[in-house]
Amino acid sequence: MKVKVGVNGYGTIGKRVAYAVSKQDDMELIGVTKTKPDFEAYRAKELGIPVYAASEEFLPRFEKVGFEVAGTLDDLLNEVDVIVDATPGGMGEKNKALYEKAGVKAIFQGGEKASVAEVSFVAQANYEKALGKDYVRVVSCNTTGLTRTLNAIKDYIDYVYAVMIRRAADPNDSKRGPVNAIKPSVEVPSHHGPDVQTVLPINIETMAFVVPTTLMHVHSVMIELKKPLEAKDVVEIFENTTRVLLFEKEKGFDSTAQLIEFARDLHREWNNLYEIAVWKESISVKGNRLFYIQAVHQESDVVPENVDAIRAMFELADKWESIKKTNKSLGILK
Ligand SMILES: NC(=O)C1=CN([C@@H]2O[C@H](COP(=O)(O)OP(=O)(O)OC[C@H]3O[C@@H](n4cnc5c(N)ncnc54)[C@H](OP(=O)(O)O)[C@@H]3O)[C@@H](O)[C@H]2O)C=CC1
Ligand SMILES: O=C(OP(=O)(O)O)[C@H](O)COP(=O)(O)O
Numbered sequence: 001m002k003v004k005v006g007v008n009g010y011g012t013i014g015k016r017v018a019y020a021v022s023k024q025d026d027m028e029l030i031g032v033t034k035t036k037p038d039f040e041a042y043r044a045k046e047l048g049i050p051v052y053a054a055s056e057e058f059l060p061r062f063e064k065v066g067f068e069v070a071g072t073l074d075d076l077l078n079e080v081d082v083i084v085d086a087t088p089g090g091m092g093e094k095n096k097a098l099y100e101k102a103g104v105k106a107i108f109q110g111g112e113k114a115s116v117a118e119v120s121f122v123a124q125a126n127y128e129k130a131l132g133k134d135y136v137r138v139v140s141c142n143t144t145g146l147t148r149t150l151n152a153i154k155d156y157i158d159y160v161y162a163v164m165i166r167r168a169a170d171p172n173d174s175k176r177g178p179v180n181a182i183k184p185s186v187e188v189p190s191h192h193g194p195d196v197q198t199v200l201p202i203n204i205e206t207m208a209f210v211v212p213t214t215l216m217h218v219h220s221v222m223i224e225l226k227k228p229l230e231a232k233d234v235v236e237i238f239e240n241t242t243r244v245l246l247f248e249k250e251k252g253f254d255s256t257a258q259l260i261e262f263a264r265d266l267h268r269e270w271n272n273l274y275e276i277a278v279w280k281e282s283i284s285v286k287g288n289r290l291f292y293i294q295a296v297h298q299e300s301d302v303v304p305e306n307v308d309a310i311r312a313m314f315e316l317a318d319k320w321e322s323i324k325k326t327n328k329s330l331g332i333l334k
Contacts, residue, residue: 006080012229014086036066077102120198123308127319130312145296158226255324272300
């Protein structure tokens with residue numbers, strides 16, 4: 001059985017999830033929605049992806065330029081087993097009533113509140129919790145990044161303090177752009193700490209700042225340990241953790257710029273770096289405190305999570321079978 005998948009919201013995350021779904025042999029991409037017939041809609045059509053209007057109210061935009069849509073979101077919902085909602089943050093909650101009415105399962109993204117779904121999800125941390133569920137939320141890109149590395153060392157954690165240095169906007173976003181400022185989230189903790197706790201029951205406090213860059217987020221992670229751990233042990237644990245890669249400054253990885261260049265050199269689609277990038281030299285232990293620095297490619301780290309969430313919701317595979325399958329299909333290095 002192939003699970004029939006629709007994507008509502010074909011933007012930064014939606015187009016990458018649609019691509020990833022099309023690479024799975026146990027899933028079929030039925031279509032995506034657009035609110036307008038812009039270049040992304042034409043490109044989807046060129047790729048053979050049926051394009052649906054995000055609602056009836058948007059149909060005149062398509063009719064005006066003679067862009068033939070396959071129907072509206074309601075029609076797409078009639079065709080699919082699951083809808084991946086990748087609309088702007090907060091919109092998924094409003095859309096949920098439509099999904100419930102159509103009787104389709106739904107995956108929401110990190111811009112939604114945890115309460116929108118039955119479970120908040122990061123595959124390697126809590127795949128089993130999503131088995132058979134109807135509504136799952138893939139947590140935000142930063143939360144996914146934190147959870148991947150913290151889950152690997154969770155047995156050693158007493159308390160985590162992490163500072164998120166967030167990119168101001170995605171590269172394609174000409175409305176928000178990089179701001180000429182450093183913008184703190186004055187709410188402490190930032191949403192990331194409580195969000196990690198929706199997946200992983202650990203003590204964690206987070207603070208966040210937006211800075212003028214579009215490439216990636218960077219996290220400065222400080223952990224009070226409850227039992228001894230050496231830096232070399234952490235290196236070994238991360239080396240054996242899926243979707244986490246170690247990068248060395250000594251090899252020229254000075255900044256997020258070289259990490260993105262690495263993804264370009266791999267000829268990754270959209271230079272996606274699905275893996276969380278930890279600077280190896282930053283992993284240090286001082287007494288009972290562990291420090292490390294990691295970078296998160298905000299446009300892509302949640303993409304494999306959406307694929308695994310679908311498998312869990314339809315009980316198509318167990319945790320490691322799904323993670324391995326998704327990794328292989330997307331060229332994830334380990
Ligand atoms: N970008 C990021 O770094 C990350 C984002 N997320 C989360 O993913 C979600 C989507 O974010 P992102 O992809 O960045 O957002 P984008 O703005 O890039 O894409 C959202 C898409 O939703 C579509 N849309 C707008 N209005 C409607 C509507 N009324 N009905 C249906 N679709 C609509 C737009 O389509 P159209 O182009 O047709 O107008 C747009 O392409 C959010 O919850 C966000 O928090 C999670 C991790 C990282
Ligand atoms: O999920 C993200 O960030 P977050 O983990 O800081 O909420 C994405 O980078 C989206 O962030 P945005 O809400 O600034 O577009």
